[in-house]
Amino acid sequence: MKKLLGLALIASLALAMGTAQATNVTVGHVVFNLQHQFHQAIAKEIVDYGKKMYGAKVIVLDGQGDSDKILKAVENLIAQKVKAISIHSPDQAMTLAAIKLARAKGIPVVTTLVWPAEKLAPHVQPLETPSSFSMGILAATKWLEANPDKPCRVAILDFGKFPPVEVLRTTPFWQGVKSVDPNAELVTELNGQGDTTKSMEITLDILQANPEVNIIFGANDEMALGALAACEQIGRGKMDNGVALTEVIAGLDGNVSAMLKIFDPNSSFKMTHGAVRDVARAEMDTMIGMVTGKIDPKKWSETKVLSVVTDYWNSSIPEAQVFLQDNFLYKGKLADDIAKATKKK
Numbered sequence: 001m002k003k004l005l006g007l008a009l010i011a012s013l014a015l016a017m018g019t020a021q022a023t024n025v026t027v028g029h030v031v032f033n034l035q036h037q038f039h040q041a042i043a044k045e046i047v048d049y050g051k052k053m054y055g056a057k058v059i060v061l062d063g064q065g066d067s068d069k070i071l072k073a074v075e076n077l078i079a080q081k082v083k084a085i086s087i088h089s090p091d092q093a094m095t096l097a098a099i100k101l102a103r104a105k106g107i108p109v110v111t112t113l114v115w116p117a118e119k120l121a122p123h124v125q126p127l128e129t130p131s132s133f134s135m136g137i138l139a140a141t142k143w144l145e146a147n148p149d150k151p152c153r154v155a156i157l158d159f160g161k162f163p164p165v166e167v168l169r170t171t172p173f174w175q176g177v178k179s180v181d182p183n184a185e186l187v188t189e190l191n192g193q194g195d196t197t198k199s200m201e202i203t204l205d206i207l208q209a210n211p212e213v214n215i216i217f218g219a220n221d222e223m224a225l226g227a228l229a230a231c232e233q234i235g236r237g238k239m240d241n242g243v244a245l246t247e248v249i250a251g252l253d254g255n256v257s258a259m260l261k262i263f264d265p266n267s268s269f270k271m272t273h274g275a276v277r278d279v280a281r282a283e284m285d286t287m288i289g290m291v292t293g294k295i296d297p298k299k300w301s302e303t304k305v306l307s308v309v310t311d312y313w314n315s316s317i318p319e320a321q322v323f324l325q326d327n328f329l330y331k332g333k334l335a336d337d338i339a340k341a342t343k344k345k
Contacts, residue, residue, distance in 0.1 A: 024055040028077035028085045033065035037255035045280035067091040074098040084287035090162040092117040108290035108297030114164040119300040124282040126307040128168040131273040136176020139248045146244040152184035154215045157192030157223040192223035199226025221258040224251025241265045271311035276327035278305040
């Protein structure tokens with residue numbers, strides 16, 4: 001049996017090498033915003049994996065979080081006559097326009113995370129909804145364990161109420177909280193613009209007007225980190241060896257900066273979820289599949305990818321180390337970096 005498995009593995013590797021030689025093409029990847037660690041890591045993995053597996057060259061362009069710039073980036077790639085394009089943008093209407101624009105020139109497109117206004121092209125979908133829901137459950141549970149007489153009061157930082165972000169992230173998180181605490185209240189949901197500084201400013205305003213807020217969800221890690229900075233600025237952001245004192249903060253993406261806070265036993269930022277490597281590889285596989293005719297570029301299909309939850313209570317530092325190595329090309333020693341970060345406080 002082992003021999004058969006070995007032969008199958010050799011055969012699959014040979015096939016992959018043959019495919020790499022046959023698909024030496026140039027493709028394009030439009031990043032939503034390269035300021036985010038998540039998008040930096042996705043872009044790096046697409047480039048590295050594309051070269052290794054397919055001999056492909058990837059032109060990466062930064063949309064800078066702006067729909068007009070993302071569309072112009074697509075136009076730029078069309079002008080460079082790339083063979084396929086991957087797009088990551090929360091603007092569904094713009095994404096649909098970009099797909100049609102590229103198709104008019106015979107260039108197939110794959111989308112990621114946020115599907116276009118019409119489902120008419122291959123799509124890569126991280127399974128964020130169940131992970132967001134489970135984080136809401138955990139946040140409420142840990143708050144009430146430490147503060148049984150204080151019902152959950154939730155503040156959410158989002159990207160401006162884009163419907164898919166609500167479906168995948170903010171609504172399931174809130175529903176998870178409510179499933180534990182029927183008396184929970186959603187105090188406010190505001191646009192943190194995916195930015196740490198902006199989210200810090202907004203959170204300061206939220207806490208000034210609503211000091212009873214005790215659970216904060218940032219729809220990416222940058223916003224959660226901004227919320228934590230705001231809490232710390234006014235003497236909050238605290239836990240006692242994982243026991244909630246002032247609030248529980250959750251983020252999303254699983255980046256390095258988030259992990260340093262999550263495993264600090266006295267920080268209130270305690271959970272996140274994300275997927276990079278598998279998303280990036282699915283995007284590249286889909287682009288090559290469309291170029292080689294194995295995937296119909298004009299038909300909706302969905303490649304699903306797990307979005308793994310990491311939290312202080314149920315995850316270990318070694319597990320987080322592996323996650324960061326696999327997804328964020330992390331080269332450090334997480335335990336040492338956590339010790340350094342906590343010592344600075």
